[in-house]
Amino acid sequence: MSNNDRVIIFDTTLRDGEQSPGASMTGEEKLRIAKALERLKVDVIEAGFAIASPGDFAAVKAVADNIKDSTVCSLARAVDADIERASEALAGANSGRIHTFIATSPIHMQYKLRMQPDQVIEQAVRAVTKARNLCADVEFSCEDAGRSEIDFLCRIIEAAIDAGARTINIPDTVGYAIPHQYADMIRQLLERIPNADKAVFSVHCHNDLGLAVANSLAAVVAGARQVECTINGLGERAGNAALEEVVMAIKTRQDLLKVHTRIETEHILSASRLVSGITGFPVQPNKAIVGANAFAHESGIHQDGVLKHRETYEIMSAQSVGWNANKMVMGKHSGRAAFRSRLEELGIVLLAEGELNAAFARFKELADKKHEIFDEDLQSLVSDALAEDVQEHFKLVALDVASKTGQVPDAKLVLSVDGQEQPASGQGSGPVDATFKAIESVANSGATLQLYSVNAITKGTDSQGEVTVRLEKGGRIVNGNGADTDIVVASAKAYLNALNLMKIGAKAHPQVSGV
DSSP: OOGGGBOEEEEOTTTTGGGSTBOOOOHHHHHHHHHHHHHTTOSEEEEEOTTSOHHHHHHHHHHHHHOOSSEEEEEEESSHHHHHHHHHHTTTOSSEEEEEEEEOSHHHIIIIIOOOHHHHHHHHHHHHHHHHHHOSOEEEEEETGGGSOHHHHHHHHHHHHHHTOOEEEEEETTSOOOHHHHHHHHHHHHHHOTTGGGSEEEEEEBOTTSOHHHHHHHHHHHTOOEEEEBGGGOOSTTOBOBHHHHHHHHHHTHHHHOOBOOOOGGGHHHHHHHHHHHHTOOOOTTOTTTSTTTTOOOSHHHHHHHHHOGGGTOSSOGGGGTOSOOEEOOOTTOOHHHHHHHHHHTTOOOOOHHHHHHHHHHHHHHHHHOSOEEHHHHHHHHHHHHHTTSOOSEEEEEEEEEOOTTSOOEEEEEEEETTEEEEEEEEOSSHHHHHHHHHHHHHOOOOEEEEEEEEESSSSTTOOEEEEEEEEETTEEEEEEEEESSHHHHHHHHHHHHHHHHHHOOOOOOOSSOO
């Protein structure tokens, strides 16, 4: 196939994905995910919104400075300050892109921007011109294009291309589009805009009606050649088009779609697990491609068919997206070199010596508890080790829980609070509830528990449990994560991790609504 048949994969996990309530990532975590995306051969990585905060700027800069095989992008509103800040953050990029946007739907122009259509076009042209003078690669998005008038879209897009935009994004910002209608919009834009041949047309679909992937693929058939998506479909509200679903649909149905991507699909599963572990958003078992049941067969008829010929019930192989029987057959006597080597095979290459030592120590502890260490355990070990780099105001020192039939569960803890050990105790309806109440007897956080979720990392009764705790206080939401073979210990770690993240302080985000 020619380059005209290649679909550019634009991943916005680090930007739109992070806008999911509770999914905020540290700069270190963003860099780990960016490395996984680079390994996956993602074409464009939207690393964040540089002007949002000093932390966001630093994260975009770190990704730009370290990623060499993917274009690194920063989002910017159509205002000078945003564009200049994005340019600064991308200064060290091997290949950088400024992605600027402005709303184009009547409802957004009237009620959000309070601008006339001609004013919106003027501001868009000014923004694209400014960005083009600072960066060779500029993308322009028509926010809420799915509810915009086609005639106005033609006018503003033609002007943006004339001003220097070489990628034009047509986002279905609120997930309103239906596949055949969305495809017709893309087709009309390509036919009616005189200079459409000078830009790549892109789509960014939200999943409010469960149609993000379907809309994206319909747009590709209509001529779009960039799809904006996220790992696991992460994103605000119902999320975005899932990268793994878009890519595998293109790969599996090349006979019909007649396009391709450069994604190395065997790394999809490891990227999915990394994002899930860092954000604390578990992947549902029946999730396409990366769910635990995606390639499982229970029906006897199905099992018989697959054993005789895989393609009777499987349209793609599990190995093609990274499912395999990989496990580290290592134990307490295994060495640091083998440990580091396996991490590198999994794409975990960001560990400094101190971080490696912390992760290796956790590996040794786990090897005493579990006979077999799986790749999923390693991802969790590293996340747990790096979580200690979060400014640890609270830290678990010791935990003793008593839970007996007919008696009220009781938890006794020793917490380190800014380096000073303090005892804590509490009673509750169960051992976890008692543990959380004991922690709060010292923390007095005033936060509300919004979510408590437990997932087994691997199979077996000796599996590590991965716990997600979501806390809310004053409108700010954080997710804390913890893992351990003891669920109560994992729960305490997750709660304390959430409290520590809450202590860091809220991030001021200027984006009123996402692209």
